[in-house]
Amino acid sequence: MRAIIMDPQMLIIISSASMFFIALIAGLIYLAMRSGRPSTTLSEEARELYVCGEPPSVVSSPTGSTESMYWGFVRGIARTLYRYFRDLMHTGKLSDWAGYMSGWYGFLVVIALIAIIYYLALVGGGM
């Protein structure tokens, strides 16, 4: 057994092609295993959502909105971060807001300057 060393682009192409190829073969095996089983026709009641035996009308919408997904995520993970930034920005004083915003913009300007200096130092000689 010998390792084949290749360039990363080629490996990305081979691994992605392999992924789709395996998925295709697995799909064909799945279809072969399901063959002979007619697609199920169920009553209207059985095709309803499972909401603890209640009809879908008990929920305002049968499918959750993207907003619910967003709030689920924010409440789950980003609540502390959100509160921290909210308290930092919304103190009610305009000067706090201005200080916060100019601080961030200043930080971005510094980062941009460092990137420009770094770029010039790196390729400046060739220009």
Place this chain on the structure above:
Amino acid sequence: MDVPLLLFSLLVFPGLVFMVALAFFTEWFIRKSVARMQSRMGPAYVGPFGILQPFADFLKLISVKDEIKQKYGSPDIAKVFALLGIGAMAASLLLLPLSPYRLVAPYDFLIFIYLCGVWVPLSMFILAISMPNPFTFLGASRLLSIFVLTEPIFFTAMLIPVVLTTHVYSESCIAPYSIMFTATHSIWLWSNPLTIIPMILGLIAALVSVQAKSMLQPFNIPEAEQEIIAGFMTEFSGPLLALNNLLHDLDIAVTTLFITYLFLGGPYPFPHLSLPGVVTLVIKYIVVLYVITVIKASFGRFRIDQGLKTILKYGGIPALIGIILTSLVIALT
């Protein structure tokens, strides 16, 4: 390019057939061990010691059970993404020295992230939201919250041996930051006093994040049986449930296998094609799996906020300290 060997590697060993068999074994091992720890029998009827029970469950769900086509669901999209997730995990094994057709490239660790850290969570998430239900959406948002934390922690932890082997053994490095070189050299990092501490921290972080990304107790929050019915799995039935279970088992098996190789060195110091090598590999795999199983059996389910704090505390902090120590080791050597 040796096409027959590549096809054999993709479809038989260590590709589709072997990985599916390993996934079923992994599920059986976890179920049986947890059952014994809780004074239950566990799977017992199909095959010796019930070892074929996961395969029998899969076969029954695929070929006997009805596929309930829910009113608002898109089961075909769900199946396509489940199959793509299975394909991504099986394709990632070409990067390991386990494969007879071994592919190596500089920085192929990023390709491992692309296959296992992008395609697999994406497949699971789209699988979850393809069959909508209020419980499903609650489960999917919990799944998303957990993935946002565990995936970076897992890959940061896995980066520790990758960086260490590339720099500590730079003279013999065939491809920097590659899975293959790391897997064949990581065993020696345990005998180096400079590298052992980041390796221990990385292993702890990897185990915690695997527990969370595999949704095993105490992190079975996205499915949360009884609390939110079955979370993102509420509307799965028949063949779709079978594919979801297979994807879940494969995720545990593949991540455990990568931990076994990248942290514990797989069969090394013995070669692959030798009895001591095979025995060493199997023992290391079982040990990692047993640790995961003991954690699963020892805890009840956390709330989502407790779960996220635990992942950060016992996964995030060790991974961060580990990667900082790794940078220091590189600077010193």
